[in-house]
Amino acid sequence: MKRFILAALVAFAWGGTAQAGVYHYQKYLYCYDCHTMHASMSHGFNGGTVGTTAQLGGNWLPNPGSPVPALLKGQGSDLCLGCHNNTTFAPDVSDGAAGAQLPRSAGAFPATAGGGGHALNGSSPPGGAMPTGQNTLQCTSCHIQHGYASYRNLGSRSDANVTPTMSFDTTKNYDGATDVILPGYDATVGYIPVLGGDFGGYYKMDKPRYQALTVNNVTLTNRMNNFCGQCHGTFHGAPGDATTVGGEDATAAFPGETGFQAGAYAEFLRHPTAGVYIGQVSIHGHSTPPGVNATTGAVNASFYSITNRVKAAITNGAPASWTAGYGTGFVVGERATPMCISCHNAHGSTKPFGLRFLVGNGTETDLENGGGKYRNLCGQCHSQGAKTLETYPAAFAPPVPLP
Amino acid sequence: MKQRPLLFAAVALAATAPSAARPGDWHQAETLACSDCHTMHDSSSGAAMRYDGSADAARFLLRNATSVLLCLACHDGTKNAPNVLQSVSGPPAGWFTRTAVDAIGSTAHPLGQPSPVSVPQGSGAMTLTCTSCHDPHGSPNYRNLREKPSGLDGPPPPPVRANQLVTANGTNASQVYVPGNVTYVSGMSTWCLDCHDRYDPTDPTQRDQLSAHPFDRTLSQSPSIWATWGATPANPRVRVQNPAGVATPPDAADQVFCLSCHQPHGNANPAGTVYPDGVSSTSACVQCHAM
Numbered sequence: 001m002k003r004f005i006l007a008a009l010v011a012f013a014w015g016g017t018a019q020a021g022v023y024h025y026q027k028y029l030y031c032y033d034c035h036t037m038h039a040s041m042s043h044g045f046n047g048g049t050v051g052t053t054a055q056l057g058g059n060w061l062p063n064p065g066s067p068v069p070a071l072l073k074g075q076g077s078d079l080c081l082g083c084h085n086n087t088t089f090a091p092d093v094s095d096g097a098a099g100a101q102l103p104r105s106a107g108a109f110p111a112t113a114g115g116g117g118h119a120l121n122g123s124s125p126p127g128g129a130m131p132t133g134q135n136t137l138q139c140t141s142c143h144i145q146h147g148y149a150s151y152r153n154l155g156s157r158s159d160a161n162v163t164p165t166m167s168f169d170t171t172k173n174y175d176g177a178t179d180v181i182l183p184g185y186d187a188t189v190g191y192i193p194v195l196g197g198d199f200g201g202y203y204k205m206d207k208p209r210y211q212a213l214t215v216n217n218v219t220l221t222n223r224m225n226n227f228c229g230q231c232h233g234t235f236h237g238a239p240g241d242a243t244t245v246g247g248e249d250a251t252a253a254f255p256g257e258t259g260f261q262a263g264a265y266a267e268f269l270r271h272p273t274a275g276v277y278i279g280q281v282s283i284h285g286h287s288t289p290p291g292v293n294a295t296t297g298a299v300n301a302s303f304y305s306i307t308n309r310v311k312a313a314i315t316n317g318a319p320a321s322w323t324a325g326y327g328t329g330f331v332v333g334e335r336a337t338p339m340c341i342s343c344h345n346a347h348g349s350t351k352p353f354g355l356r357f358l359v360g361n362g363t364e365t366d367l368e369n370g371g372g373k374y375r376n377l378c379g380q381c382h383s384q385g386a387k388t389l390e391t392y393p394a395a396f397a398p399p400v401p402l403p
Numbered sequence: 404m405k406q407r408p409l410l411f412a413a414v415a416l417a418a419t420a421p422s423a424a425r426p427g428d429w430h431q432a433e434t435l436a437c438s439d440c441h442t443m444h445d446s447s448s449g450a451a452m453r454y455d456g457s458a459d460a461a462r463f464l465l466r467n468a469t470s471v472l473l474c475l476a477c478h479d480g481t482k483n484a485p486n487v488l489q490s491v492s493g494p495p496a497g498w499f500t501r502t503a504v505d506a507i508g509s510t511a512h513p514l515g516q517p518s519p520v521s522v523p524q525g526s527g528a529m530t531l532t533c534t535s536c537h538d539p540h541g542s543p544n545y546r547n548l549r550e551k552p553s554g555l556d557g558p559p560p561p562p563v564r565a566n567q568l569v570t571a572n573g574t575n576a577s578q579v580y581v582p583g584n585v586t587y588v589s590g591m592s593t594w595c596l597d598c599h600d601r602y603d604p605t606d607p608t609q610r611d612q613l614s615a616h617p618f619d620r621t622l623s624q625s626p627s628i629w630a631t632w633g634a635t636p637a638n639p640r641v642r643v644q645n646p647a648g649v650a651t652p653p654d655a656a657d658q659v660f661c662l663s664c665h666q667p668h669g670n671a672n673p674a675g676t677v678y679p680d681g682v683s684s685t686s687a688c689v690q691c692h693a694m
Contacts, residue, residue, distance in 0.1 A: 126449040235444045246460065269460035271443040285540060343443070378437045384540035 022191045025147030032058035034079060034145070039067040054082035056089050056193055077120045080139040089193040091203045093347050100198040103205040103368035105311075107345025107354060116355070117348015127234035131157045142227075142346075151180045151208075156230045166223045174211070176316065179223045181209040205311075205367055212274075212315035212337045220337040221274030222313040228273075228340040236340065239265040239275040247272065250281050257283055261319060271338070278303045278312065278336045278381050279322075285384035290318075290325030299325045303336060303381045306360040308367060310343065310380050312336035343377060345369075428571035428579065429484075431541030440473055440539060442466050471515045474533040483573070485580040487668050494580045495642070496546075497666025497675055511669020512536075523674075524601040524615075527553065536667070544594070545587075553597045560597050563590040566648050582642065586650040592618040592660045595667075616664070619644065623655040628691045632657065635690040639679045659691065 022028070032045065041050045044059035052063035062074055062082070072079050083090040092098040095111035110117050122137045123130060134141055134157050144155040151166035169178045170185035184207075186200030201207045212220040218238045229236030237244025246269030251257070253266035264280045265272070279289030279302060288302035299305055303312070305327040318335040326332050348354040350369040357370035357377050364371055430439070442452035445460040453459070454467050454476035467473035480486035487499055499511050512531050513520055519528035529535060538549045544563040551559040566586040569578045578584065596603050602615055622643070623629040633653040640652055641663045647656040664687055669675040672684070680686035688694070 124449055126446045127444055235446070246462070267462040268464060269462060270445055271464060375435060375437050382437075384435075 022147075022151075022153055023193065024143075024145060024153055025149075028192060029147050030058060033083075034073055035071045036061060036065075036073050037071060039065050039071075041065070054087065054090075056195075076136075077139045080145075084139075088197055089195050090197070091199065092197065095350070098197070100196060101203050103366075104203055104345075104347075105205045105208055106203075106341075106347040107349045107356075107368055108347050110348045110350060110354075112350055114352065115348060115350040116353045117345060118354070125231040127232040128229075129231070131230060133157060154224075154227055156227060166227065168208075174209075174314075174316070176211065177213065178211060179213065181211060182207055183209060208311075210311060210313040210339060210341075212313035218274050220276065220313070220315065222339055225273045225313075225340050232340075235270055236273050239268070239272055242269070245270045245272050254283065259283060273338060273340050274313075276337060278338060285382060287381040288383045290322050290330075292324050301360075301383070304330050306380065307362075308358045308360055308364040308370075310356055310358060310377070311339060312342050313339050338381070342380075428546075428567075429573070430539055430547055434571075434573070435541050439477075440466055469515060470532045470534050470539070474539075483576060485576045494668070495582050495585050495662070495666075496580075497668040497670040499668050500671075510672060511675050512667060522598050525599045526601060527555070527598070529553075529598065544590070548594060551597065552594065553600070555597075560593040561590045563594050564588040565591075566650065568650075586648060587642065587644040587660065587662065588648055589644065589646050591644060591662060595661045616659075618660050619658050621655075622653075622657045622659060622691060627693060629653075629655075631689070631693045632691050641677055641679060641687050641690050663687070 024033075039061070041059075041061045044050055045057065046059075048059055051060045054060050060073070060082075068075055068079075074082055081094065084092060085094040086092055086096050086098075088099070092101055092104070093106070093108055095108050095115070098104060098108070107117065109120060118137060120137055120139070123135060125137070130137070131141075139145075141157060142155075143153045144150070145153075147153055148155040149165060151168040154166055166179040167177075168180035168182060169175065170182045170187070172178065172181055173183050174181060182202065185202065189198060189200035189202075191199060191202055210222050210224060213222060215221045215223050215226055218226075221238075225236055234244055239245060239247040246267070247265040248267050250260045250264035250266040254260075259282065261277065261280045265276055266281050266286070278287050281287060282289050288300050290302050290304035291300050292298070293300055302325060303309065304322075305325050307327060309327075309329060314330075314334050314336050316334055318333050322335065323332060326334075330336075343356065344354045345356060345368070346354070349356060351357050355370075355374070355377055356368070357372040357374060358364060358367070358380065359370065359372035359376045360380060370376065428434070441464045442460075443464060445452050445458075445464075451458040452466055453461060454473065457468070459468075461468050463470075465473050467476055475488070476482075477484040478487045480488055485494060487494070487496070497511070499514065514531050514533065516530055519530045521528045533539075534549075536548055536552055538544075538547045541547050542550055544550065545565040546563075548563050551557075565588055567579065568584050569575060571579045602618075622632045635653075642660075643652055643657040643663055644660040645652075645654055645656050645658065647654065649656060664677055664684070666675045666677060670677070672678050676684045677687050678684055679690065685694075
């Protein structure tokens, strides 16, 4: 009965359909979720009780309720984790049970040994530096706590680039202009807090569909990459930029070789995060395009055909030769480009550096972290070696043992 | 019940029989670790990832400036990997001298040259690196030898097969990469011919095979050679290939092959020629030819 009343209260408080924006934004920005005027509450906003743990409606105050700067109910990211750590009403970002949200598109901050990801309270982002004015990494380093017209309220704190707004749309399947598409979004559930934490699948791994755009003069990128590059700048750049990812025209890197798609790059200094298609350099085992093996007749075990696939930015305009070999999740004629979050969960994972070790095909019970090894992640796109021997098609199994 | 002794015997035989060398014992299948050689961002929590300590990111995301230097980062005797620079345990393939690695040398395959080098008794020119012969991502061949080392069009040579008593587990290089552990079975000579193609006896336009030393020739086919080979002291014998997989010569299936006279990585002698007595190649010749 209490649960029903609470649910009704939630429906009343947060009723309505979510618009362009997410929670903590515009009409879903509730001051009292995070702030307390006097560090004192003797009763709830509707006369009810006040708890010492975070709950819907703002009727809570941490125990002890000593004042915190900025009138906050908690210190730094601990305040955010009050709701976003193993509750039934807000997206969970920590290790542990996340119920219906699994697998989460951003993973979780690691609590287990061997896990990795963004280190809250850290101050040394690899490949870059903290933005001006930011001393340590907090949830609010990436998410604008008062809302932003951007996917997930993501927004840069850097003075140099304050508007890497990631556009998103919940009504389209593909438009070639929006950073993030949320196909099948359930407006009746919305992004708002909901008991049970389903959120219409909004926070699930398979929901957001990133698109490859031209952003800041980098073709085939997504503003998510640019966003990551605000702190990890050395790791992100356009192909050919010797200060970041490097690389050169594939025809120069492999003289005498043919068969590259136009604009293909190779010899990177750091792994590209944009500007290249998966399958664009198909020789030397770099990556395999969709299609059928001319010799065996088998479907190429490419990124486009495997079942358990990492995220990538999608665009139309695949070469005419790419007419077969697409698995679920791709439409013939589409192709993909790698992103930072192809390999890394933004929050983290149980694997080092927040990586996802997906084995590709076969049974994978932990899609959020992957149950394989490092090489399985690489093997999503790169066909070198026999790292996929357990699960990939027979044509890619290791050679028959010698007699 | 009567079959039990046979079964036990079969099991015992299997337990003691040399194992067929996996298609490359390392850098292959379960032991192919991308991060051994590659780094995605040249950063580990901000620290450089190259084995030489340089902060400069390298091409192909390698963890050293070149592929040769990358291989040598582990295979130079400083780590628990086969040492290709020094002849401490007499590795079957011989060893490179620093000179042979860094400049054209006459005692080994010259690696890392700035421009292609003509292949002796070959119709092409190549810039050799370790990965010219060994596939760093594994291959079906013994020692991960490339399926088509010349890179030219055409079918690959037959598989290179060898047996080993002990296979690599990442900690036992001194047991694995010694001559007594390896029995070459087939394919090695024709693999060499993929680049040294002027030795190809099937190509009438190329050098007459009779003007060069034969290879893959069974020693027992010649009574005089067989008699000499049989009388050769057990140590140090030159290596032979044995299609029957018999490890200990003399055996009727023993064959002379390229590695009978040459060590592909090289040694202290011209063309990596084997000097069993440490003095001259004659001591190799007389193991088969009575003089």
